Amino acid sequence: MTTIPLQDRVRRTARRLALTAGLIAGTIGPAAAANLTVACSALGTESDLCREAAQAWADETGNTVEIVHPPNAASEQLALYQQLLAAESPDIDVLQLDVVWPGILGDHLLDLAPHLPDGTLDGHFPATADSVRSGDAILALPWFTDAAVLYYRSDLLAEHGLDVPETWDDLEAAAAVVQAAERAAGNDRFWGFVWQGRAYEGLTCNALEWVASEGGGTFIGPDGSITLDNPAAARALDRAAGWVGTLSPPGILTYAEEDARAVFQSGDALFMRNWPYAYALGQSPDSPIAGSFDVAPLPRGAGPEARHAATLGGQHLAVSAYTRHPDLAADLARFMTSEAVQRERAIAGSFAPTRPALYEDAAVLEAAPFLAFLPATLREAVARPAAVTGTAYNEASAIVYGAVHDVLSGNADGAARLAEAHGDLMQLSRGGRW
């Protein structure tokens, strides 16, 4: 026998020992038990649900999983991933990604196609399934989908004989009436409408809805052309700027999702723009507004091209290209995005499934009745222009939310600031050629 390098010998012995241990434990697997790390967000109930699903997989396969929580704010979460992945760190195996990130992180994500059985993407919404493909490669698996919705206090609207707002004008009128009445009744911190106004990705989502619902486009067209500088967009931003300090708290300029939910769930706001995750939390037994709120599509604008528009969100699970256990990590991602887990998450956390079949499931609809209209909303949803911008998406989004935040702060009016942002985007994209 030739001499074997010490390292190999150690590795071989270790493998044998592990196999023996596996046999003794009765879990005969192809590899020794591995420890996988999953990064999933801790927004609302997400942490518990993620842990339960990952643990179920671990129990089934005899491996162990660890959960880590990246920051809540989307831009910070992405930045953390970029740092880890740029360093080719194997610390995290499975990552929770926003729908707009596969393009940005592309090279750092493992192509899941060779590691998964064929047809893994069957049963998802076709558009969602397409969004994770890049040619033949599968960069991520759809976990849940999101389309922003309007939360409203059904009790307060009924009390004042108001309808659920169809347009932004309706929303402003209803908010003014109820806010005045509530304040007169002694709740001096009651506000009409809360949303997300901090200078971050979430503001780009909010602004996309205001602008698209006025018929002002999506900032950047599907062909890459810069479309944000138009009268409808300027009108939409000026309208939103008018809310700050009147219908919405002045502090809205620092609000992200959870800040808005804190106000709405304390019963201090009539309307809230947020993602579906807030529904289950608002209906939980210890919530002061349980049973007295409902959801509707976001209002549309006033012009002839006005429409309902909801930013398409949602999260995927992807596997880091630097994982030490590609097969196991891919299998974990498959398990966590499976129909059973998505069903559980829909019932317990109101996370909208990416599988159309679950929208007909009685238990799901009973737990989160508003999911019934989501497939329709999803058809009207507006995607952020991330596919066409590729790795420049963050900079493009920063230009957009920077401009919007300026308008909201009253530093500039919509038209002038959008013209400036147009120039910035033209320069960034080399004339819309990205």
Add this chain to the structure above:
Amino acid sequence: MDRARDAGPLARARARTAWLFLAPALLVLVLVAGWPLVSTVWLSLTDSRLDAGHQARFVGTDNYLRYGPAPDAWDEEAGGYFVYDDATGAALLYRPDTDAFYDWDTGAALAGPVDRAAVFAWHGLLADPVWWRSVANTVFYTVVSVSLELALGLAIALILHAHLPGRGLLRAAVLIPWAIPTVVSAQLWGWMLNDQVGVVNAVLLDLGLIAERIAWTAEPATALAAIIAVDVWKTTPFMALLLLAALQTLPNEIYEAARLDGVHPVRLFARVTLPLILPALMVAVIFRTLDALRVFDLFYLLTSNADDMLAMSVYARRQMIEFQDVGAGSAAATAVFAIAAAATALLVLIGRIEPEGRR
């Protein structure tokens, strides 16, 4: 060490031993401080990016200042820069080899002249108004918070120096804010300053000092005030303890002599105490100034992160991490270092100038 050379062999041997003992520390310093610094400066001279697959090029001082087309508008294929004419909305190609403009789409040479002043501009860190705004924010924050901390810290140190009952307990209690990690205290203050549920608004409202809730962290002016308040709350104990330590080294005889001579306490403080603790005071001020100039967490957590509310370090992080532009981010980081070094040099210089002109 100069003295060692003139002295005998024994002194030389001692100097050698001293260097030998210093060597590990110096080596560690070079590795953990010198190397990152040099590599940051080096990165600031390249167009390095965070995303994989990009080969960094040496670009000189382009990340700091450069006149012409935007450096990142370089297109290898076209052999020139993309320039966008704001006035006409035309997309142009500028080729440095011919120093002429072409139509971006067709590549045809342009018939008319191009207004260079309109399409060329100053680029880079030093031409970015957002950077200068973040410098102004940081310097203002530093000057105000360090001054307040010095004044309050000195007052607290003098009180703690007096023989009060329960002095030990008081000293420990003063340290509490300093013991809380800044991220935690920033988050804590973030909730206390919250416009809807924050305790600060509730208290001020109850006292009738404000008419309605103020969104402290949303407006640049109140946000800066809030950040300064949090920093003063947090780091005054540090200042107080350093000054207290200095006070406790002062010999008692001086004070006894002064008491016998009937020197007025204010005069005693100004002519005796202050000059004696000045070296320690300057060290404390330099420490705090350096810390304050590099502030990150308070600005990052307490503000909306809008362009007009950045600190220098937040600006550097944004370029480096969010925009993945390591070159530009390193340039900003290098500038933060340069500003901090200049501030330190200035403070050391001030510390040397003494009223009596000694030294």
